[in-house]
Amino acid sequence: MCGIIGYIGKKDSLPIILEGMRRLEYRGYDSAGVALVTDKGLTVFKKAGKLSELVNLIGVNGFRSNLGIGHTRWATHGEPTDQNAHPHCDCANEIAIIHNGIIENYLTLKRKLQADGHTIRTVTDTEVLAHLIEEMYKHSGDLFTAVRKALLKVEGAYGILVVSTREPDKIIAARNGSPLVIGVGEGENLIASDASALIDHTRRVVYLEDGEVACLSAESFSTKTIHDEEIIKEVEEITFDLEQIEKGGFEHFMLKEIHEQPESIYNSLRGRLQVDQGTAKLGGLEPVLAKLLAAPRIIITACGTSWHAALAGKYMLEQLARIPVEVDYASEFRYRNPIIRPDDVMFLISQSGETADTLAALREGRAKGATVLGIVNVVGSTLARETDAGVYIHAGPEIGVASTKAFTSQIAVLSLITLLLARHRGLSAEQGRLLASDLMSIPAKVSKVLEISPHIRAIAEEFKHVRNFLYLGRGSNFPTALEGALKLKEISYIHAEGYPAAEMKHGPIALIDEDMPVVFIVPKDAIYDKVVSNMQEVRARKGRIIAIANEDDKEIDALAEYVIRVPRTYNFFGPIVNSIPLQLLAYYMALARGADVDQPRNLAKSVTVE
């Protein structure tokens, strides 16, 4: 996620800002920039790539500034280029803004501003905001009011800092969804997206809440709501260290990312899911929608966890949109001389957008004439650039090697694609609305599952010495079983296999005895009774059952030794909610066994070699 830092005081702001940005590097970024207010006006430097490249660009300069802002960008709208990097300025180059978040209605705002004569130079949502503030400034002549009034017109999430040469003694900040924290100093004030960038200067902080706007000067700060009501904020003392701050107070990035899922899933759906119309709007697919609807089949290729998301996508796309879907490992697809028909459409799913086998599959599909589409997290990655079109999952940077939030966001995006195609292929508006509102309820359901972490941790403690695990599920929860087993293997080094529950009797049943824990994913769906029969088979052989079951399932306690309860979700979206306890189980197993969760042995976050 983007990093934000601002400084106002008596010191030279540039070194303070660059050091703050270095502290924020851990959040993940692809470009960086600073804006300094000097007596000569606004000085802006921005550069794609690492912070060191920005430092080289700035070089040795002779000016001093007591007021500046800096930003590390993780691209959402527009590729990570020099031009798209923040800060962004208004037409007159008097206002500079940095932004973390997504402005959903930026296209509407952009058209209006262009009609009013503004020249908008980049494709970013953030630049639109700079011009909107410029427009508001014309009426109010006051930066604080201009920012506040501009934000009243904005839909979306933001944490922003704004500076202007017209009022060179202040930083305006506002928050809605993206955190900002003020660092209260002596004759200086700072503000950042998290406290890691501040604690070298002060441990006295003020956390902004959603809907709040702040004005910082060197000597003081004030806060109001976006609706102009005064608010008095309390200054708090930070007691935790840098490492704790970076991990958001969690012990590992993986756990932090597991807990981010209510938000990351919502970010995947935000502005796209149209609950009232019972459909989804995916701007990235609009140019290829006709091709997608005419396609005789869809081929999805990916690797690892992304492949499991692909498989979950097959279940929903075939059942709801009635399009045949083939799912293939990218590494297999690339070498098996696949048969591609002219109208075939391929989706390639990748968190990083850099996985070597997935890129090779993309090039193979394209060479054979398929339309190639991406479902990608990292904006501007190779896969995003080389595909004909696609959808970003907007999960934010994933640092933990074992993928968690990218998986659930990939399935959320596949759900949106399914809904969109299904509605075009005969699903009624009423059914569409039911599905859309179920999807919208998923972030809250994920939050509920996260609350039972202590129960899952206790189960992990109980099983930490076992050597093998079996994960079983049917239908759309077969991919959930595969993903649960993969998570356990990856970080706890326990041998685990995922299987379709009924397939167990064709082999894995031979493994079952009193030492074999079996995780069943058994939601109350149309094949519930079938899975229960499979559970009986395990019980008859003294296997130890852990069931992921629905909250209202009364029968399950008689069958399972441990039950992890999850809220009911529409069948095909189930893997999103049902995979959360499996992520937590794997995490706590690894923790109990003393494994290094964020640096699992032999694994890489991004596999850029064959």
Ligand code: G6P
């Ligand atoms: C590596 C990672 C996995 C990931 C896979 C595919 O193996 O450790 O977590 O699922 O690559 O990565 P991608 O970036 O293409 O989704």
